[in-house]
Amino acid sequence: MTKKYLTDLVYQVNGAAIEVHKNIGPGLLESVYHKCMMKELSLREINFQSELIIPIEYKGLELESDLKCDLFIEECLVLELKAVDKIIPIHIAKLMSYMKLLNTPIGLMINFNVTNIYHEGQKTYINELYRWLED
Template sequence: MITKKYLTDLIYQVNGAAIEVHKSIGAGLIESIYHQCMIKELSIRGISFKSELIIPVEYKGLELESDLRCDLFIENCLVLELKAVDKIIPIHIAKLMSYMKLLKSPIGLMINFNVTNIYHEGQKTYVNELYRWLED
């Protein structure tokens, strides 16, 4: 069962993986490199995930074709979007929130590797309406 505590612990583990990647290779690379490094680091840590998951879009009981792909879907409950940009802009957040809603995920994490200190500047957690219904 997914609880708020479980998600808090999972985010801590994923942030730890991102910090390790950032510490090892630094800022200034393209997103796909960080993606591959995160895949390796999550695997090393025994965290299950799906990479480049095609997100289903359902409308009136029909599944529509979609080219939406989330970077990583962690433990079937946490959407992880990776960036390597100067600044997170509203469209990045809108995409993450859309992925969360379509995947019925209560929580999402945006990690931007193009920062000096990933813990303080490079990560932000987002929740949606599903999160408030979880047990502590």
């Protein structure tokens, strides 16, 4: 996995989100966008897991968890979907926690409740693992 691979993957996922938003617009429930994103990712042949239960490992033991990320894409990108007026710090903390627990360097937050998804509805987050990747 390289930074270029992740950049390209984020670009593809953003493209899928733009397509969903273009077709159904803002103002719907998050679950609707989730289903549409799954369909769009499938059409684009992008591998993903939906509502992946995130394992918590503590002292060599795997603990039960009720944490679920919306979409885990190509086993390296956590995608959190929102349909809210504003992204708040807890949304970001949740995404960053998922990234850390899944040992992934990058995450993407997409909020469909905006007028222009490209400019105001998506943001990419990276963690300390990202800097160790090759360009």
